[in-house]
Amino acid sequence: MQRAESDMRAGGGGGFFPRGRTRSADTVRLRKRKSALYGAAPGAGGERGPDLIGENIYLVLFTITLRVLNCFLVQTSFVPDEYWQSLEVAHHMVFNYGYLTWEWAEGLRGYSYPLLFATIYRVLQLLAKDDVQLLIWIPRLVQALLSALADVKLYSLVRHLETAETAKWVYLCQLCSWFTWYCCTRTLTNTMETVLTIFALFYYPMEGSKTKSSCKYLTLVTLAFIIRPTAVIPWIPLVLRHFWQEQKKADLVLYSYIPVGLVILGISLIIDRVFFGYSLKQLKTWKKSAITFLLLSNLLPALYTGLIHQRGSLDVMMHMQQLCNNSSNQSWASVFIMMPCHSTPFYSHVHCPLPMRFLRCPPDLTGNESYLDEADIFYSNPLKWLNEEFYNGTLPTHLVFFSVLEQEISSFLALNGYEKTATVFHTHMPQGRIGSHIYVYARRVK
Structure with missing residues (x-):
């Protein structure tokens, strides 16, 4: 039926042409321009065609290779949640020490996402391979692999909805995006939500789709909801429509409802890729110039944010980890991180x-308006x-703080015998409590 309707739109099936009438050349051109959104394009009618892993293994391998390279070329910090809501929780689950933020104490977070990394940590522990570098990089490599598969699914989705050529340009835009490069290999809940959203979009039951595809779609939406309950927001219109209405013109509903939800979840950039890729396809002139601009304008931000900006938060923890290399150090060393709370990862790195401590900042849950x-x-x-906190108290052997704090506490440092032992670059754009460098001060042992 769908194919017959498509043929009739293009002038086929005898629906609009009296017998004996010759079809014009214009009619033939209209038939050639038949959109994959409405016609019987490859994969239409609910079938996605052969899975890309079997159909184009080179595309899959290239994408995975690129995202693995992406993973190792991102050596900076972005937001605290990439550690404190994933790796730190997983480390606490497996190794039974560490620190859980207030959300976990109040039961406001779910363990589904950290459980992925806790499983990895547990396997490494059983194999006696729980080296700190493996604990840091293997979770990120797993996230890079998942993001690579999402890239491939995005390509396949656009190819199904439009054409292979449009999908190619969308895929290029996805890979060239500096912000995707910056975020997609990080162990962030939002990154996993983005991956699941792309997969769920791919399996969204189009007109005439099979039950198996529908079940996959609902499973992925459910998993996204388990990871973060607010993830259900953009899917409400589609889920309700799936159950309450017939599957007609699902493509148009997808385009009309999904962008709103993706903005809510902070992943509207996916829609950007689709429309920007479609625009590239439509360019008749200046296409090479546009592609060159796209590559260069994204390359520099990707390298700068991935290798330079805010890297001190990770580099300084390597200095702290060195205190663990010598067992005799552990018996006397202690660390106090005097930085805005959660500025660095913790025991996962x-x-x-x-013994480590940092400035804490849990919110007040009692309604005290004067709370600090x-x-x-x-x-x-x-x-x-500092003078009040450590008056007649045990001083930490190592202090870690941003450079903007040094002058203000210089008298405390001199009086208690602290000396600067490391200077770590952090950012070219310091502001407020965040300085351009991170200093490590160690107390002289008398």
Whole structure:
């Protein structure tokens, strides 16, 4: 029926042509321009065609290789959640030490995403291969692999909805995006949500689709919801439509509902790739210039943000990890991170029970309007806070803080015998409590 309707749109099936009438050349051209959205294009009618893993193994291997390279070329920090809501939780689950933020103490987070990395950690532990570098990089490589498969599914989705040529340009835009490069290999809940969203879009039951595809779609949406409950928001219109209405013109509904939901979830960039890729396909002139601009304008931000901007948060933890290499150090060393709370990863990047502390900032859940967290109190008068906190108390052997704090606490450092032992670059754009460098001060052993 669908093919017959498509033929009739193009002038076929005898529906619009009286017998004996010759079809014009214009009619033939209209038939050739038949859109994959409405006609019987490859994979239409709910069939996605052969899976790309079997159909184009080279595309899959290239994408995986690129994302693995992507993973190793991102050596900077972005937001605290990429550690504190994933790796730190997994480390605590498997190795039974570490720190869980207030959300976990209040039961506001789910363990489904950290469980993925906890499984990896547990396997490494059983194999006696739980080296700190493996704990850091293997989870990121797993996330890179999942993101690579999502890239391939995005290509396949657009190819199904439009044409192979359009899919090629969308795929290029996806790979060239500096922000995708910056985020897609990080162990962020949002990154996993993006992956699941692309997969769910691919398996969204189009008109005439089989039950198997529908089940995959619903499973992926459910999994996204388990990882973060708000992920269900963009899917409500589609899920309701799937159950309550007939599957007619599903392509148009997809385009009309999904962009709104993706904006809510912060992944509207996927839609950007689709429309930008479609625009590239339509270019008749300046196409090479546009592609060159696309590559160069994304290459520099990708390399800068991935290799330079905000790398100090990770590099300084390598200095802390060195304290674990010598067992005698562990018996006396202790670390106090005097930075905005959660500025660095924690035990997932040290992996030894070294006494460490940081400025904490849990929100007030009692309604106290005058509440100030520990970090706010510290930064209101750092020198006073340090003198009161460690008055007749045990001083930490190592202090870690941003360079902007050094002058303000210099008297405390000199009085207690601290000396600068490391200077770590962090950013060219310091602001507020965040400095351009991170300093490590160690107390002289008398």
